[in-house]
Amino acid sequence: MVEYIRKKIESSLHKRISYAQYMQLALYDEQYGYYMRNEEKIGRAGDFITTSNVSNVVAQLFAKIFVQLIEAEKIPPFICEIGGGTGRFARAVLEEWKRLSPETFASGTYFLIEVSPYHRQKQQEMLQMFAENVQLLERIDQLPSRFSGIVFSNELFDAFPVHVIEKENEQLYECFITFEQNGLTEQKIPLENEGIIGYLRERNISLNNGQRFEVPLAMKQFIFDLDQHLEKAVIFTVDYGYTDEEWKEPARKRGSLRGYYKHRLIDDLLFRPGEMDLTTHIQWDALRYYGEKVGWTYVDLWRQDQFLLKVGILHYFIEHHDPNPFSEQSRHNRAIRSLIMDGGIGASFQVMLQQKNVQIDSGDIFK
Numbered sequence: 001m002v003e004y005i006r007k008k009i010e011s012s013l014h015k016r017i018s019y020a021q022y023m024q025l026a027l028y029d030e031q032y033g034y035y036m037r038n039e040e041k042i043g044r045a046g047d048f049i050t051t052s053n054v055s056n057v058v059a060q061l062f063a064k065i066f067v068q069l070i071e072a073e074k075i076p077p078f079i080c081e082i083g084g085g086t087g088r089f090a091r092a093v094l095e096e097w098k099r100l101s102p103e104t105f106a107s108g109t110y111f112l113i114e115v116s117p118y119h120r121q122k123q124q125e126m127l128q129m130f131a132e133n134v135q136l137l138e139r140i141d142q143l144p145s146r147f148s149g150i151v152f153s154n155e156l157f158d159a160f161p162v163h164v165i166e167k168e169n170e171q172l173y174e175c176f177i178t179f180e181q182n183g184l185t186e187q188k189i190p191l192e193n194e195g196i197i198g199y200l201r202e203r204n205i206s207l208n209n210g211q212r213f214e215v216p217l218a219m220k221q222f223i224f225d226l227d228q229h230l231e232k233a234v235i236f237t238v239d240y241g242y243t244d245e246e247w248k249e250p251a252r253k254r255g256s257l258r259g260y261y262k263h264r265l266i267d268d269l270l271f272r273p274g275e276m277d278l279t280t281h282i283q284w285d286a287l288r289y290y291g292e293k294v295g296w297t298y299v300d301l302w303r304q305d306q307f308l309l310k311v312g313i314l315h316y317f318i319e320h321h322d323p324n325p326f327s328e329q330s331r332h333n334r335a336i337r338s339l340i341m342d343g344g345i346g347a348s349f350q351v352m353l354q355q356k357n358v359q360i361d362s363g364d365i366f367k
Contacts, residue, residue, distance in 0.1 A: 001032040026274050026278060059089045079111065081093075084114050112127075113140055145229070150233065150234050160218040164215070165215060174188070232356065258278075291354050305344065308340060311365075
């Protein structure tokens, strides 16, 4: 894929591409993009793991919340999961939904929006027993007009292309990718992109000298695009990220854009393009800000382990006396501990709740 990117660079006006363009090619190019490859990406055989793949209990807890919203808060029985991966989370939600509320399940529909052909095929295989209740889509504009229901995403925005800027000697630069004799390399150009300048201005963001920062223009646009299809919705976003105050901490001076290859964190973003995941911590205050711009009301933001405890994950422990550490019950309980213990995977994620034309509060979630 390096040769493919080189040709894209050489055919560009200034013989360089932005990090956002590089990520779009490396992740989403129809022929060479990482997410388009017909290979496992999530789990032991892939490059990374998500909390929804640790245990089905996460999906079961969210199903409990979804049913509560549908039954008690009269949210229409339609769920839209954006970026559904293999479909494992959807299957567990559907199984639990059918068990908890067969009446609303019978009249409901679960929409999965997934850009990856490989994952859409996996979803079709995973969810074939729920074919009457599931619709597999490629884009958000394929949703029914003025969708009303529940919108859910898990690790969606962290995979969106971002622009990268840096401040040196009181001057803002945008970082680009170019090609030199030894291969792909980075090049810094004084900032000219009006979209980036506008983002910094409207978000009131200033950088210190030596600070590197990712600008999520694609996330901003996606919020505006998604809103065009929403009439009445409760919106759950699960991801890892920082607030504006957290971004200012010295430990984050060099930004968060990294690669993941075979479960290893890769600092070299130009290493094996198309063969590794590229990801960045999302800006929670940006998601809240642009959500409010389009009319979404912010409800709350929780650390995921604390959220799961509030929802009642401790009730999902299985009492058993099997000394075998590899038994199904032991693995189940071990997975729950990993989601709620200090320093576990659940502590690295957050859950944001927003709503449009709906009036719920945190108490409605944790009943």
